[in-house]
Amino acid sequence: MAVIQAEHLAREYVMGKNVIRAVDDISFTIQEGTYTMILGASGAGKSTVLNLLGGMDSPTSGSLRINGRDIARFNKRQLAEYRRNSIGFVFQFYNLMPNLTMRENVELASQICKDPLDAQETLELVGLGERSSNFPSQCSGGEQQRGAIARALAKNPAILLCDEPTGALDYKTGKAILALLYDLCKKSGKTVIVVTHNGALAPTADVLIRMKSGRIESYEENPAPVPVQELEW
């Protein structure tokens, strides 16, 4: 089943007399449970696409159907509800609350949505069960990112959006985080979308969308993705 259907999606920004087409008339479909990678150089429009998918921004034109509902037509209240219940977000810099423990950070997210998962169980799922009483400052970068993934997952969202999730991590830890995301995608059946500028990761995705200057340069489906742990770059 198609969970995401974008048709002629565009997002323009007006900067004085200039119009920047950050996303320039793109169409694509993503099936439920796929691990999709959006690849492109800086300024290609990756974050703008992610922000549109996450309901944090609205397109200038086009449609964006998520499970059949066109979120491009949503008003502010509908978008807020969509962000709350349907989307989990993982950022480059974790964005955990420093004065809350890992478990409290996860609970904070799960408390605001309709159908959350148990916080402790979710922490265990990402390999952080032993760290649930620690504050973020007492955890490594990789552990903090696991905490952020648990926080996103505990909302039990349909789609997990990850913006450069390994950007602040060392090579080995970054690989482990990507392996975890792939594993969660396959085990939970969640649709996972990872944005990156690292072309070496291309063989690891079920679906690879290459972006350039706001457009889709290529869309490739890979029936046999390579486990990230087997790749070297």
Ligand SMILES: Nc1ncnc2c1ncn2[C@@H]1O[C@H](COP(=O)(O)OP(=O)(O)OP(=O)(O)O)[C@@H](O)[C@H]1O
């Ligand atoms: N709020 C905004 N106002 C004006 N221009 C913007 C805005 N957001 C993005 N842009 C422009 O749109 C284009 C695409 O930006 P975007 O952040 O989506 O690219 P990106 O591929 O995610 O880049 P990066 O890898 O550097 O994050 C860029 O030219 C950027 O300057």
